Amino acid sequence: MGAQTRQSLDQARTLLAGRSALSLPLAQNLFAAALGLSGSPALRSALSDSASEASTRKNLAAQAFASLSTDAKQVIDGLVSMRWSRAEDLQGALEDLGIRVCSGSADPKTDLVGELLAISSLVHSDADLELGLGSKRASGQARANLMGSLLGTKVSGEALAIARHLVSDPRGRRIGAMLHSAAVTVADHHGKGLAVVSVAQSLSSAQRENVAKLLRKNYGRDHYVAEVQNPGVIGGVKIRVGHDVIDGSIQARLQDLRTQLAG
Numbered sequence: 001m002g003a004q005t006r007q008s009l010d011q012a013r014t015l016l017a018g019r020s021a022l023s024l025p026l027a028q029n030l031f032a033a034a035l036g037l038s039g040s041p042a043l044r045s046a047l048s049d050s051a052s053e054a055s056t057r058k059n060l061a062a063q064a065f066a067s068l069s070t071d072a073k074q075v076i077d078g079l080v081s082m083r084w085s086r087a088e089d090l091q092g093a094l095e096d097l098g099i100r101v102c103s104g105s106a107d108p109k110t111d112l113v114g115e116l117l118a119i120s121s122l123v124h125s126d127a128d129l130e131l132g133l134g135s136k137r138a139s140g141q142a143r144a145n146l147m148g149s150l151l152g153t154k155v156s157g158e159a160l161a162i163a164r165h166l167v168s169d170p171r172g173r174r175i176g177a178m179l180h181s182a183a184v185t186v187a188d189h190h191g192k193g194l195a196v197v198s199v200a201q202s203l204s205s206a207q208r209e210n211v212a213k214l215l216r217k218n219y220g221r222d223h224y225v226a227e228v229q230n231p232g233v234i235g236g237v238k239i240r241v242g243h244d245v246i247d248g249s250i251q252a253r254l255q256d257l258r259t260q261l262a263g
Helices: 003-017 024-038 041-047 054-064 070-080 087-105 112-124 127-133 140-151 157-168 175-189 205-219 250-262
Strands: 193-199 223-229 238-241 244-247
Touching: 003 070, 003 087, 024 041, 024 070, 024 087, 024 157, 041 054, 041 087, 054 070, 070 087, 087 157, 087 175, 112 127, 112 157, 112 175, 112 223, 127 140, 140 157, 157 175, 175 193, 175 223, 193 205, 205 223, 205 238
Parallel strands: 193 223
Antiparallel strands: 193 238, 238 244
16 A cells, blocks of 8 residues: 555545444445446546646546435545545545445444454355355346345345445455455454454453453554354464464464474
């Protein structure tokens, strides 16, 4: 991510946090705008061209997205006035904000992170389903409809909206990676990181607290802890945060011992 995009994205997230109300329709409108830019590289380039006047980009956005809701057009107006390192980054920002709006609009009792990770596991467990959702031969709308028929009312409206959008506009990304990234974004919107903890058996309350303390110490903030049952983890836990892996399993210790003995 380029420096200009990073700065603009931080600014956009701050502006979003200052909005008095976040709703699922707003998220759906932002996803629609992102999808519109995906289908029109020329429009995407024009709206992110920092060589043109900001007023020109705003007027163009107002015309292109005239059918969207007023609050969505206000967000888009702010985005196109910013500078982006690449044209694709504006589209990515719309997606990022759409996911964050879903996070902010979901019922407090809804485990949106858990839902997104569960959808990822469900898709990954069925090779035919994963192939269908990732097929380049099918239209984005067809893939979104397939995801919709799969999930139905089993998940929240916010999780469904995110999943439908991601499969309709993958941009070369794998489904599992997209859903995991969305879960990270949701956790971050609430000021937390995301840690996936692989264990052979469920963690006790004391063990979960120890994991939480370890993550807080290492990363300086609280984390959403997602447990994954993995019989291959022999004793202890394996924690993944982004690209970092903390392997405290007996299996890892035995491997380290073998390496030392072999050396």
